[in-house]
Amino acid sequence: MKIGVLLKQVPATDTQVRIADPSTGIATGDVKWTINPYDEFAVEEGLRLKEAGKATEVVLLTVGGKDVEQRIRDALAMGADRALRLEDPGFEGSDCLGLARILAAAIKAEGISLVLAGKQAIDGDNAQVPAMVAELLGWGHVGSVSKLEVDGAGFKAWRTSGGGSLDVVQGGFPAVLTADKGLNEPRYASLKGIMMAKKKAIDVKGAAALGLDASTVGAGAALVVDSAWTLPPQRPAGRILQGDNAARVKELVSLLRSEAKVI
């Protein structure tokens, strides 16, 4: 079984966001980039399945420019076998559905039968692409998986459902699974891994190579468009309560009740 892992680069979680232009989005000049944390869980899970003899190859797939290659190298250094970077001028400005069309075409061409992805990319926080890929391929999917068991016949996935409970979902391949926190503890790349990653192949493919109709992807096909970017409104300065503990606790409860009216 060949595993495809969807990988996206995102600003590190401690990035201070600034708006470059209200119509286009955040300033990326001095942003430190990382692999989307949920995608790291997906990479790790793919590697574990391969190590357990349940998969033959772990292929990374990413839609992005040359600047993403360092992140791809990082995941190759963890142990992934090779990567496909999907880039084309016509891909620019794709919305989630456009990205899913690009990825679905590549997954089909690669003969992949298990796709692992992050449950959400922490830049746009969309949580859309992987399930769209599944729909476009006509496959089943399980989202937000925090535990996975795979055997010859199929898989069992523990999925976060409402109310803090977990659904145990059984399914077969092909399938798309998205990783939640708790699935595993991603490894650090070893020095040997980092050296080996330098020699691993990163193939670049565009619309023609994927047999994609360019009018279905890119800015022209995007159905969802962002604008009017701002930072969140500043919160008014808070009040620090004074006095001994008992007095402050009494005052707090009374403020919550009569001023803030939240209890």
Add this chain to the structure above:
Amino acid sequence: MGTGILVVAEFEGGHFKKTAYELLGKALELAGGGPVTAVAIGTDQAGDLGAYGASRVFVASGDRFAHYNPSTWVQALSAAISAADPAVVLAPASPACKDAFPRLSARLGAGYATEVTELRLDGGAVVGRRPQYAGKALSDVRVRSPLALFTVRPNSFPAPAAGAGSAELVALSVGQDPVEAATKVVATEASTAGVVDLTEADRIVSGGRSVKSKEGFDSLIRPLAAAAHATPGASRAAVDAGYAPHNEQVGQTGKVVNPSLYIACGISGAIQHLAGMRTSKVIVAINKDPEAPIFGLATYGIHGDIFEICPLLTQELKATLG
């Protein structure tokens, strides 16, 4: 091209969730007299949705809907959409809807915006506003397809008052889908039944690394949460140390919450934690370090020791709230 708004009304444990009423209230406001309808999966009742403005309630019930399955949900939602023919669908940003809507979007070729926190009319079109980068930035989001799909973060809108209307109940006939058999729920492992999920909770009490142990979390944070009628939450440091399970983690890689009241006990307020709770309406910070970043966001702050303050606060809340 469709008109009006279809609301996904989630039904659980024998009643409609609060989000159903929040969304109906907003739908009435946005529809400008156009039809407001609702779809409910896993029940055969319209309940009181008519009193909140739904003219028709489409229901899909039976064994196939006993457990959430993305494919059956997409089938049912598609059936409701073809029956109601709306211009806009509003759903709660719940685990089920966030899971099903990308598939629905791809199947119908309809644009979908995730987890908006505001909705308004602009030139006849419904425009959303949504947090991105874990709430560190906001953008307007417009959908260019004739049918627009939105999920909405719970607690974004006030629940309206009931009116006198009643709804026509329409049972959907939901066809089979080849993908339906691809996945099947074989068991459910409940963790903390009876407690409102963090993402929907109206009140949250969270504890950090400073509780020092699982016993600390269980003896300081959980009783305080119970006394406040709140859902317990935790920082990642507390979760990583094993003081609380990871489904209780609040933050950028935990749950994003939107309560009226968020009480942070011994939490420093790292940017990744703030990312998950910054939209809380009222924030209380209890921390012995006056320089802790959490105080920058707090509506009310107490510079103090959680081992002293939390038990007192638990008592005081018990006395006030019963």
